[in-house]
Amino acid sequence: MNPVIEVLFFVLIALGLFFMFIGPLGLIRMPDFYTRAHASGKCDSLGEGLLLLGFILYEGFTFNMVKLVFLILFIYILTPTATYAIVRAAYVIGLKPWKVGDERR
């Protein structure tokens, strides 16, 4: 493999894993539902997108690459929609946003 592409691959995988780490960390540390959904959304689109971009570089021009490109398209359209739907449902059933000074939930 071309060394430039190899370095780029490792950088993309490391960045993707970092954003994948942000998601569960935010899920555990954030004080209420809306901030947790925000952190989880980063993990969904940014982390997965960077990881898949790295795999596309690793694969080169094969049939798998086409599938990975389609998966990136699906993920970029679908996961923000899912996060939006669940946050809207939480707002409809009356979950109050956390303010400074409230106790952590």
Next chain:
Amino acid sequence: MTDAMLLSVVVLAALIVLAMVRLFAGPTAPDRVVALDAVNTLTVAAMILLGVVYQQIIFIDVAIVYALLSFVGTLYIAKYLGGEI
């Protein structure tokens, strides 16, 4: 190269356990749904990693179907919680 990618799979498995903590401890139902969504995302990433490492095309197909089905599941639970079905 392969060692680094297998190590990434281990890291993703540890992150799934971390997200599972919120899945079990979440005080409200939407918290649990968001945690489940994160678990699904991490599972898809781990599947694709394994598929690329072992050169198994079927893993990537399964990952695509899993991503679509997890989206449908999350959307359905959201509609149910919002009282629209």
